[in-house]
Amino acid sequence: MECFLVQVDMVYNDVERLRFLFGGFVSGFDGFGFWVRCWVWFQHLVKKTVDRRLSISGSHSYQLSEMEFVSPEGLRLDGRRPTEMRQLRAEIGVVSKADGSAMFEMGNTKVIAAVYGPREVQNKGQQINNDHALVRCEYSMANFSTGDRMRKPKGDRRSIEISLVIRQTMEACIMTHLMPRSQIDIFVQVLQADGGTRSACINAATLALADAGIPMCDLVTSCSAGYLNSTPLLDLNYLEDSAGGADVTVGILPTLDKVTLLQMDAKLPTNIFEDVMQLATEGCKAIANYIREMLAENTKQLEFRRGS
């Protein structure tokens, strides 16, 4: 299996994101003021990163490490076994106004995706390459998606990162060269968050893209896996996700057998990492089967409705 391994330092990653976000706009802004704002924001990010690193090394994680995420009987906190996924559910065509849409559920994580396009490029300045379609992605979390109803500012650090991740992942499978001078917008919104949101978003986006009839070389599917209590665990829920262990999110092109996304937010020894990644890949394949079934079912229904 081929691997496109991307290793980015956290702070460096933030700079990258800044460039991605503002790179295209620079001409339209007053040069100096913009860079000052950028710098202030960057400082803020660095501080936040450092804070987060400090809090990880604090006593908080110590208490959690004593927690039993897998009982000696081999059951997780929600009754699953380590290699079991949460219940999957999907629905195609939930937003009738969009060209393609889907809702995807992994247990209590519920995500809706809507795709517009391919359509004419709205902001010409954004188009970098005329031969390929421009893929845009916007990720957001509904205010009611978590237990505490907080008003989250749009475009916070986390959602920008996930937007980027989804965009890059989807770009890898969309045949953008077939749609020059056009743009594809992917909107994903988390309706209910319980861990593994970015996997669910990617899966929902795949379904929505397929629903929109956008040419793709393969269906991207994604799944996460973690490592807690010395056991690789598939598809972490929020409780397991926040335990401080490693969380590996993998996105694959199942028929091409290629990895398009690989993220991990902790350290793992290489041999264990391989096991965890293997498990996550298995998960992706299971999701791919499910998605394929869903699409086949959907196509049958379309056919039926058309009456042919």
Place this chain on the structure above:
Amino acid sequence: MLKSNVFSKKTRNNKIKKEVREVYLRDDIWCGVSSCTTCESPAASSATRLTASTILVVDTNVVLHQIDLLENPAIDDVVVLSVVLDEVKNKNLSVYNRIRALCSNSLRKFYVFANKFHKDTHVEKMEKESPNDLNDRAIRVATQWYQKHLGGATRVLLVTNDRENKRKATEEGIFAETIESYVKSLEQPDLLDLVVQPASVDVNMEDIEDSRPSKRKVIYAEHKPMSEITSGLRHGIYHQGKLRVNRYNPFEAYVGSESIGDEIIIYGRTNMNRAFDGDIVAVELLPQEQWHEEKSLSIADEEEVEEDVHLAPSSADDAPRSTTPVNAVDQIPVPSRPSGHVVGIIKRNWHSYCGSLEPMPMPAGSGSIAYALFVSKDRRIPKIRIQTRQLGNLLNKRIVVTVDSWDRQSRYPFGHYVRVIGDIGDRDTESEMVLIENDIDARPFTAQVLACLPPLPWSVSSEDLANPIRIDLRQIRVFSVDPPGCKDIDDALHCTALPNGNYEVGVHIADVTNFVHPGSPLDDEASKRGTSVYLVERRIDMLPKPLTEDICSLRADVERLAFSVIWEMTPEAEIISTRFSKSVIKSCAALSYVEAQARMDDSRLMDPLTTDLRNMNSLAKVMRQRRIERGALTLASAEVKFQIDTETHDPLDIGMYQIREANQMVEEFMLAANVSVAAQILQIFPVCSLLRRHPSPTKEMLEPLLLTAAAVGINLDVSSSKALADSLDRAVGDDPYFNKLIRILATRCMTQAVYFCSGDLSPPEFHHYGLAAPLYTHFTSPIRRYADVFVHRLLAASLGIFQLPTIFQDRPQLTSVADNLNYRHRNAQMASRASVELHTLIYFRKRPTDTEARIVKIRSNGFIVFVPKFGIEGPVYLTSKGQKGDGEWYVDEQQQKIIKMDSSISYSVLQTLRIHMEVVEPQPNRPKLQLTLI
């Protein structure tokens, strides 16, 4: 099947938050009964199977309170439900660990049934149902399921002491019994003693108390409710801390409180208010006029309290707590240390205690229930009242007892008997007591552990020799120097003169990690034990005997695997280069210290081995000198050595341990190896190395030393270890023993060195005060210390030979390993001391002796003397116990003297006198050594 579990939770900032969690209900959970045909049993043959015709289902309170009973092999075939486990875990972690151990023990038939996740036994919360009722219902539902599932072939019995639960169970057609009636039905009377009497049934307790009118009233103040304690702590009215009872005076305790930055003293049991040693308590300060302290100055004040003769402490941690700065009394009228009383107990530290029953007349009908008072060997623990049906059996036995409750009306806590250790006075029993008290596991190794050993007879294989990571040093003249009769030889040395005039010096350490693989049962067991324990008459090994005495032991004339540190040194002992490698060696001689010393001293011997020894010795001397110049302390301890009768194991003779030049030579190279290894592992693994540090003593800790020294006219400079070492060198009195005495006193002011994980502290804190080394670790004794095994793995990983085990990635786990090693190390030391104390007592029982002693501390009614010859320390009373404070004697604090009123006699600190030593038994079953002035 998918269900959601909805509940409300209070967050840290007191917001109520609704949580929704998924629950996946399964149909593939096995019931755990071997006769069951409907369930699919797991393939693993190791899985527990219940076989009996009666299966017990226990409820939470039974597990929490009757864990001692459950641990008894007579109780078996128990289903432990996961709701029960969860609740036990929340309430008492130590009981949880014990029940978990039972469930994983393949010899016992305890099966964990995950009823929460089984589709038929999952229960959902009903309207207005309390969590307790919900759990009870879940237990009943699961029991019922078992009954239905197994049909008539097996009887399922719910064991519960909850009356309501039992009633409901019977209504629902479940067999339910209380634990007492179940145990009675087993018809084993001694099991009944293990049953803990619930507090509510405890009516007959009062009858006993009735006979003593004073006991009927409330003795202790009520503990404040938890909510009040929390708010009190927040407002600074109460102070939280761990209660530590004075080892030498159980009526005095200290609470180290962070909130006031000082220790709070608590006098008397009433103020301690039922707190045990080690409990986390909330304390309220007493008004300042009640801060009395003169009490603590005299040796004994309340009823039965007095100091024992014990081994001379080897560090500040062992020593009796210093009383308030003595000179403060006449200068400042207000006492400096706050005293307080306990208002509530935040966390109990109850566990089991060893001791014996207080002798009492046998009640009329034997075999009936009797109440007895249990006296713990650990004097910090109050007497414990227990109920027993086998009083006659227990009276002359050492037994283990657990505390269950302590209510306000009873002077003593209520507990229950756990097991018998053996007859009182029997040496094996007393030795075992020492082990139990210090939490040392002396059980033989399990079959799983032994299965990890390589097959015997073992020898170096050709694969080992061919292994490129191992260098072949068999041609080199390697030898070992150890105490006589040492079987676990873990270090060997070599020293070769190089053509350029330098020396190649090698330290070869047994390659234990070649046999102990991370994560194996053998490794787990070793890490749990932490260290080998050396008692006077036996040794409790950390690793099984074949490893310690044969495979790893670097014996003479056999090929052995080693981990070597090899230096090139100039004749001035400057290290030019260091290299580390795994190796194969063949020791040519296993010398004892005496032999090595004799060889070096015998000028006629010119053989190569002796030359090597001499070269090494001269290098060691230089290294030692340099170390001392850097400020390393040469401390002295009063270690004693017993000569044991090989047949009876009774001590024949005791004397001080002699230290020869050869000892110092070996020690010097071991230190150097440890320092080199510490530098290497820290360089490669800056955050996950295991090092050893020795904190500098604080001013307060050195106070008693300075006071004593000042009284005899010596000025000690304690500003740094170097200054202290120099002034100790200058402290020479007119008699030869004086300097050693001062050094012994200095040693006991020091704290103990501790292991730590390098990521937890900053580099300046790594300092080792006693050795004056910025870095230190333990590498040289992997056979008997687990820390060294750990360091071996680190070193191997730093050389790229082996992969670093995953545990090193997990800092909290690493810290807990270091903490455990410190705990085990300390316990091992305490056990050795206790064992020596025990044998001292046995020795003097038959031989009352007159000997010379030194005064080390002055008290208001006597003084503490140190007996150099036997390394023991104890009080000598000038006034008899009854008449105290009659003003016959007074203490001169400045001069550290105790003077008779008419100035006819005075005793001052460090004075030599002759005393008489004799074993007396003032309280039954507690023999002790008594020292009297001649």
